[in-house]
Amino acid sequence: MNFIIDATIKAVKHLYQTDITGADVSWQETRKEFEGQVTIVTFPFTRFSRKSPEQTGADIGEYLKSELNEVSAFNVIKGFLNISISNAYWVEQLKTVISADDFAIAKPNGKKVMVEYSSPNTNKPLHLGHVRNNLLGYAVAQILATAGYDVVKTNLVNDRGIHICKSMLAWQKWGIGETPETTGEKGDHLVGKYYVIFDKEYKKQIEELKLAGQTEEEAKKSATLIKEAQEMLLQWEAGEDAVIDLWQKMNGWVYEGFGKTYHKLGVAFDKYYYESNTYLLGKDIVEEGLASGVFFKKDDGSVWIDLTADGLDQKLVLRSDGTSVYITQDMGTAQLKFDDYGMDESIYVVGNEQDYHFKVLFLILEKLGKTWAKGLYHLSYGMVDLPSGKMKSREGTVVDADDLIAEMESTAKQVTEELGKINDFGDDEKQALYHTIGMGALKYFLLKVDPKKRLLFDPNESVDFQGHTGPFIQYTHARIKSVLGRSNVNHQDSLPTEIAAEERDLIVVLSQFPTVIQQAAAGHNPAAVANYVYDVAKAYNKFYHEHSILQADEELVKQFRLQLSAGAAKVIAKGMNLLGIEVPERM
Structure with a gap:
């Protein structure tokens, strides 16, 4: 909406003889209960308009409507100017922006980011906690790459001790x-x-x-x-x-076992680091810190740092016998990773029980003068709980990832067969669909919640085809593909300028995709994408139930609705792909 911001700047200059910048224009999406798509906050302008917020909004609204063909109407609610953008503008957005192959894929921004996730121990299988870790790490990496970053996906394996x-x-x-x-x-x-x-x-x-x-x-x-x-x-x-x-x-x-689980989860890595190769790293950094006075040595020969002035405590960085502790190794590994890749940001996907550890680690590296330490970020996530009695783990303590995946496929099979819509599928196609639906349900349920929050995962609830779930979105995609499969889409220049509210609302939601990706990247939060894709699916289903597509009265309208359907399918598929979720062509 840059053109609205630019026009608002001109309006303030013309009406009130005052220069402002884009940073002075506060805008947001219009709330659903009001007419319009863009809302400008007028309170800040009253200091030079010397009028009420309502009158200031009316002045600016009249200016925008007279100067911009794209503005069809406006209304003012207290200090909020709600602007309605013309249908012609939204149709043009569908035709030239949303329909483009590279829609929502940002150009390279020149910044490199490392995302470290999984970090398993080689003495036991991956478990439910690892599942959330892997899905978060992979989704964040996918989102960052689409937002224009050069991304390196790494896995630090705890293979010794x-x-x-x-x-x-x-x-x-x-x-x-x-x-x-x-x-x-x-x-x-x-x-x-x-x-x-x-x-x-x-x-x-x-x-x-x-x-x-x-x-x-x-x-x-x-x-x-x-x-x-x-x-x-x-x-x-x-x-x-x-x-x-x-x-x-x-x-x-x-490693062979992990590889099979990673394949089922649909995650991958560009680089593996192994603690057996890195556990001795960090001792040179300790010597460096002693020489600079950042660390100090106690009478028993152990080396510490005093962080009490920073509201923390004293932290051991080397034992009296000269052996490393975890933070020693982590300092060395952080340096090694930066030496290898020189990234602008390094994201550690680790559970929130390690919050204090990373706070200490990052602070130590800053005090050591590591310029890259400012780019270190701990993506802290909460635990995943299961309803009591839902699943038994192999040993009765933690839920094994492979058991969870098998449970999800079984639940997906049961629910899908009850719906009775895949009787014409072959056996292999059915099994592939059960896996796609089961994993889609699992991934979406875990990723739609803000990473910082602890969550309760219910396998049955996650496979509900009518709820706020992955299968609902997958089914919507399959529905669109079914429609598109019954008619050719002709991407014609001529499209209707008069469109229904449901059609406009769907285009508005689709147009938000690039902004959502950038916001999710900045916040390291896949939930923003997950909930957005759900909004797209809801908007499409509302449009689908209100308007005939293949039986439209005019060919022009039919082609417009097919293009709109194709745009929705593309955004759903891309959005789910960012979360590591497949969308079937039919189900």
Whole structure:
């Protein structure tokens, strides 16, 4: 709406002999209960109009209507000037802007952004929390790329440490000979099974030691299993061949399993970082901080930073024995990523339980004088809960991602078969549709909510074809494709200038797509796109039920409505694609 802003600037100059800029013009979309599409706030102009907000609005409205062919009418409600844009303008928008192949795809803006997401541990499968993480990270990356950024999608894999050794040790003791091939299990599930076995056997040893008179803390430290795991970690760090070989073999199983889950989720990465390669990084940065006085050393040799003046606390950055802590590694990895890509912004998609950690990390890097630290951003998200009893996890603690995906496909199958609209589909086509609907339901339900909010995910509710859901939007797309499949769309120059309110309202919503993408990119918020696409689907269905398309009285009107339908299908498909969601041609 730049032409409205430009004309308002001219109006103020002409009417009140005052120069203003675009930044002085406050505008918004007109509220649904009022006539118009654009609303100008007139209160700021009263200081030089020396009139009431209502009279100021009337003055500017008359000027705009007389000067702009695009303005068909206006009304003033208190200090708000509501402007109606002509039908001819909206028809032209459909013909020349919305119908263009590159509609809503921004030109490169010269800025590079890294989005780091997933970050799994190689001792267990991906779970429900990872699902929200992966879907958020991938959607944010897609949105940023469409908004004009050069995007790098990365995954920092936690592939080392005591938890990894626990799975390795348990497999050595109770699983020799078991492989994904011999058991038929996905590799990540197999390794995760032995992590659980370790935990159960470890707890048994703790109870036995407590019965023998030890305290719980003493028993936890002296149990044979934990000592063996700690010894294995030392052997790994020393590079002992047998331990490294076992580690590589079991991690290989896990990566293959992760790959299958990532494929089902429809997410991908441009670059993997591994903690086994990065865990020693950061020690040079600690030395740098000591030399500059940012860090200080305590009597025991440990290195700290004092952040109490910033409202935080003292933070350990290197243990007294010279070993790294998590934040040491994270400092080094942040430097490595910047050295590799030189990005303007680096987004960490991590749950909100790590809010404090990232606040500390970013502040330390700023105090160290890292100029790129200002571009670090923690995309913090809330937990996902399931209704009690809805799903059982494999181990009864967390919900496995593969189980969740299978549940979604099963629910989609049940709901789709009850509707009875796919009897002519082949078996393979049915299975592909169940996956598309199930994943669309899951992704949309998780992405339509602001990332910061905790949410309750109900698989059955998410597959409702009539609600605020992914399948409702997918079904709308399939409906449009069905209409378009029954007639050719001729993109003709001549289109009607008189259109119905439902047609105009749909074009208005479609025209907002580029702005929504930019807003979602700026806020790192896929929910903005998700809710927008739902608005498009609702607007299309309202138009569809009010107006005949293929049986329109005139060919000119029919072609206009077909073009409008094609524009809606394109925006829905593009919008859902930004969320990583497929839209079927028929369902």
